[in-house]
Amino acid sequence: PEERTDSTGDQQLSLSKRGGFRQNPRRRRKMMYGAAHRDLEKAVSLAPGSYPAHYLLGNVLVKTGHPKRGIAQYQKAITLSPKEPRTYYRIGLTLEAQGETEEAIQYFKKALQVDQEYAPAYCQLGKLQFRAHKLREAAQELSLAIQYNPAIQESYYLLIQTYARLGEKSKSRAVLAEWSAYKKTHHLRPAALNRKHPLATSPQSP
Numbered sequence: 001p002e003e004r005t006d007s008t009g010d011q012q013l014s015l016s017k018r019g020g021f022r023q024n025p026r027r028r029r030k031m032m033y034g035a036a037h038r039d040l041e042k043a044v045s046l047a048p049g050s051y052p053a054h055y056l057l058g059n060v061l062v063k064t065g066h067p068k069r070g071i072a073q074y075q076k077a078i079t080l081s082p083k084e085p086r087t088y089y090r091i092g093l094t095l096e097a098q099g100e101t102e103e104a105i106q107y108f109k110k111a112l113q114v115d116q117e118y119a120p121a122y123c124q125l126g127k128l129q130f131r132a133h134k135l136r137e138a139a140q141e142l143s144l145a146i147q148y149n150p151a152i153q154e155s156y157y158l159l160i161q162t163y164a165r166l167g168e169k170s171k172s173r174a175v176l177a178e179w180s181a182y183k184k185t186h187h188l189r190p191a192a193l194n195r196k197h198p199l200a201t202s203p204q205s206p
Contacts, residue, residue, distance in 0.1 A: 051081040067094050085111040085118040119149030130158055138162045
Protein backbone atom coordinates (compact mmCIF):
# COMPACT_ATOMS: atom_id res chain seq x y z
CA PRO A 1 0.00 0.00 0.00
CA GLU A 2 0.99 3.61 -0.63
CA GLU A 3 2.23 5.41 2.50
CA ARG A 4 0.89 8.86 3.35
CA THR A 5 2.59 11.21 5.78
CA ASP A 6 1.34 14.11 7.84
CA SER A 7 2.95 17.55 7.99
CA THR A 8 5.58 16.33 10.48
CA GLY A 9 6.71 13.55 8.18
CA ASP A 10 5.45 10.77 10.44
CA GLN A 11 3.88 7.84 8.65
CA GLN A 12 0.42 7.69 10.13
CA LEU A 13 -1.91 6.50 7.41
CA SER A 14 -1.51 4.15 4.50
CA LEU A 15 -3.74 3.96 1.45
CA SER A 16 -5.15 0.50 0.92
CA LYS A 17 -5.74 -1.07 -2.48
CA ARG A 18 -9.44 -0.38 -2.07
CA GLY A 19 -8.79 3.32 -1.69
CA GLY A 20 -9.49 3.52 2.04
CA PHE A 21 -7.15 4.74 4.73
CA ARG A 22 -5.91 2.67 7.62
CA GLN A 23 -3.80 3.73 10.55
CA ASN A 24 -0.09 2.98 10.62
CA PRO A 25 0.45 -0.11 12.84
CA ARG A 26 3.15 1.59 14.91
CA ARG A 27 0.90 4.52 15.68
CA ARG A 28 -1.99 2.18 16.43
CA ARG A 29 0.14 0.30 18.98
CA LYS A 30 1.22 3.59 20.54
CA MET A 31 -2.39 4.65 20.93
CA MET A 32 -3.33 1.27 22.36
CA TYR A 33 -0.60 1.41 25.00
CA GLY A 34 -1.46 5.02 25.76
CA ALA A 35 -5.07 4.05 26.44
CA ALA A 36 -3.98 1.11 28.56
CA HIS A 37 -1.63 3.36 30.52
CA ARG A 38 -4.42 5.82 31.30
CA ASP A 39 -6.84 3.07 32.28
CA LEU A 40 -4.31 1.39 34.57
CA GLU A 41 -3.27 4.65 36.20
CA LYS A 42 -6.94 5.18 36.99
CA ALA A 43 -7.27 1.61 38.26
CA VAL A 44 -4.30 2.10 40.59
CA SER A 45 -5.73 5.35 41.94
CA LEU A 46 -9.12 3.72 42.57
CA ALA A 47 -7.70 0.48 43.98
CA PRO A 48 -4.18 1.12 45.32
CA GLY A 49 -4.20 -2.29 46.93
CA SER A 50 -4.72 -4.14 43.65
CA TYR A 51 -1.81 -6.40 42.71
CA PRO A 52 -2.98 -6.89 39.07
CA ALA A 53 -3.32 -3.15 38.51
CA HIS A 54 0.24 -2.40 39.66
CA TYR A 55 1.66 -5.41 37.84
CA LEU A 56 -0.02 -4.62 34.53
CA LEU A 57 0.84 -0.94 34.81
CA GLY A 58 4.45 -2.02 35.26
CA ASN A 59 4.20 -4.06 32.06
CA VAL A 60 2.84 -1.11 30.10
CA LEU A 61 5.44 1.32 31.46
CA VAL A 62 8.30 -1.00 30.56
CA LYS A 63 6.83 -1.65 27.12
CA THR A 64 6.53 2.07 26.43
CA GLY A 65 10.11 2.87 27.41
CA HIS A 66 9.84 3.75 31.11
CA PRO A 67 11.76 0.92 32.81
CA LYS A 68 12.43 2.67 36.12
CA ARG A 69 8.79 3.61 36.57
CA GLY A 70 7.82 0.10 35.54
CA ILE A 71 10.10 -1.45 38.13
CA ALA A 72 8.62 0.86 40.76
CA GLN A 73 5.17 -0.52 39.95
CA TYR A 74 6.47 -4.09 40.09
CA GLN A 75 7.95 -3.36 43.51
CA LYS A 76 4.57 -2.10 44.70
CA ALA A 77 2.99 -5.24 43.31
CA ILE A 78 5.48 -7.35 45.28
CA THR A 79 4.54 -5.63 48.53
CA LEU A 80 0.91 -6.57 47.81
CA SER A 81 1.57 -10.14 46.67
CA PRO A 82 5.12 -11.30 47.49
CA LYS A 83 4.45 -14.90 46.45
CA GLU A 84 4.01 -14.17 42.73
CA PRO A 85 7.19 -15.33 40.95
CA ARG A 86 6.29 -13.60 37.71
CA THR A 87 6.79 -10.15 39.29
CA TYR A 88 10.39 -10.85 40.28
CA TYR A 89 10.91 -12.38 36.86
CA ARG A 90 9.62 -9.24 35.14
CA ILE A 91 11.96 -7.05 37.16
CA GLY A 92 14.80 -9.37 36.15
CA LEU A 93 13.92 -9.06 32.47
CA THR A 94 13.74 -5.28 32.74
CA LEU A 95 17.09 -5.04 34.51
CA GLU A 96 18.69 -7.39 31.99
CA ALA A 97 17.46 -5.19 29.14
CA GLN A 98 19.12 -2.25 30.88
CA GLY A 99 22.44 -4.11 30.99
CA GLU A 100 22.27 -4.78 34.74
CA THR A 101 22.88 -8.50 34.39
CA GLU A 102 24.05 -9.34 37.90
CA GLU A 103 21.10 -7.62 39.52
CA ALA A 104 18.79 -9.31 37.01
CA ILE A 105 20.17 -12.70 38.02
CA GLN A 106 19.31 -11.97 41.64
CA TYR A 107 15.71 -11.30 40.70
CA PHE A 108 15.45 -14.48 38.65
CA LYS A 109 16.73 -16.33 41.70
CA LYS A 110 14.16 -14.56 43.88
CA ALA A 111 11.46 -15.82 41.54
CA LEU A 112 12.72 -19.35 42.17
CA GLN A 113 12.80 -18.80 45.92
CA VAL A 114 9.09 -18.07 45.67
CA ASP A 115 8.38 -20.97 43.32
CA GLN A 116 11.15 -23.47 42.71
CA GLU A 117 9.30 -24.83 39.67
CA TYR A 118 9.00 -21.51 37.84
CA ALA A 119 10.43 -22.56 34.51
CA PRO A 120 10.85 -19.14 32.82
CA ALA A 121 13.38 -18.11 35.48
CA TYR A 122 15.42 -21.27 34.89
CA CYS A 123 15.34 -20.60 31.16
CA GLN A 124 16.53 -17.04 31.59
CA LEU A 125 19.28 -18.03 34.03
CA GLY A 126 20.40 -20.71 31.60
CA LYS A 127 20.53 -18.18 28.79
CA LEU A 128 22.69 -15.82 30.84
CA GLN A 129 25.01 -18.64 31.88
CA PHE A 130 25.28 -19.69 28.25
CA ARG A 131 26.22 -16.16 27.22
CA ALA A 132 28.81 -16.07 29.98
CA HIS A 133 30.29 -19.35 28.65
CA LYS A 134 29.40 -21.14 31.89
CA LEU A 135 28.15 -24.11 29.97
CA ARG A 136 27.79 -26.66 32.78
CA GLU A 137 25.72 -24.23 34.81
CA ALA A 138 23.69 -23.36 31.72
CA ALA A 139 22.95 -27.03 31.04
CA GLN A 140 21.69 -27.50 34.58
CA GLU A 141 19.39 -24.48 34.50
CA LEU A 142 18.01 -25.29 31.05
CA SER A 143 17.38 -28.91 31.96
CA LEU A 144 15.32 -27.74 34.94
CA ALA A 145 13.39 -25.34 32.70
CA ILE A 146 12.44 -28.25 30.44
CA GLN A 147 11.64 -30.48 33.41
CA TYR A 148 9.20 -28.01 34.93
CA ASN A 149 7.74 -26.72 31.68
CA PRO A 150 8.47 -28.72 28.52
CA ALA A 151 6.56 -26.15 26.46
CA ILE A 152 9.33 -23.54 26.46
CA GLN A 153 10.94 -23.86 23.05
CA GLU A 154 13.90 -21.61 23.83
CA SER A 155 15.07 -23.97 26.58
CA TYR A 156 15.52 -26.80 24.07
CA TYR A 157 17.24 -24.53 21.57
CA LEU A 158 19.76 -23.28 24.12
CA LEU A 159 20.35 -26.69 25.66
CA ILE A 160 21.04 -28.21 22.24
CA GLN A 161 23.67 -25.51 21.64
CA THR A 162 25.10 -25.88 25.14
CA TYR A 163 25.72 -29.60 24.80
CA ALA A 164 27.15 -29.09 21.32
CA ARG A 165 29.66 -26.57 22.67
CA LEU A 166 30.55 -28.95 25.47
CA GLY A 167 31.31 -31.56 22.84
CA GLU A 168 28.52 -33.82 24.11
CA LYS A 169 26.92 -34.47 20.76
CA SER A 170 24.85 -37.46 21.90
CA LYS A 171 23.14 -35.33 24.56
CA SER A 172 22.60 -32.56 22.03
CA ARG A 173 20.92 -35.00 19.65
CA ALA A 174 18.82 -36.42 22.48
CA VAL A 175 17.49 -32.98 23.38
CA LEU A 176 16.73 -32.30 19.72
CA ALA A 177 14.82 -35.58 19.50
CA GLU A 178 12.91 -34.75 22.69
CA TRP A 179 11.98 -31.34 21.31
CA SER A 180 10.90 -32.78 17.96
CA ALA A 181 8.70 -35.36 19.67
CA TYR A 182 7.09 -32.76 21.90
CA LYS A 183 6.52 -30.38 19.00
CA LYS A 184 4.52 -32.97 17.12
CA THR A 185 1.86 -33.21 19.78
CA HIS A 186 1.93 -29.82 21.53
CA HIS A 187 1.74 -26.14 20.71
CA LEU A 188 4.98 -24.63 22.01
CA ARG A 189 4.58 -21.44 24.02
CA PRO A 190 6.96 -18.47 23.94
CA ALA A 191 9.74 -18.44 26.51
CA ALA A 192 8.05 -16.59 29.31
CA LEU A 193 4.78 -18.46 29.54
CA ASN A 194 4.59 -20.86 32.44
CA ARG A 195 1.92 -23.51 32.70
CA LYS A 196 1.11 -22.30 36.21
CA HIS A 197 0.26 -18.86 34.87
CA PRO A 198 -1.37 -19.45 31.46
CA LEU A 199 -2.84 -15.95 31.36
CA ALA A 200 -0.02 -14.32 33.27
CA THR A 201 -0.18 -10.96 31.46
CA SER A 202 -1.04 -12.35 28.14
CA PRO A 203 2.31 -12.13 26.43
CA GLN A 204 5.45 -14.05 26.01
CA SER A 205 5.46 -13.07 29.51
CA PRO A 206 4.36 -14.46 32.74
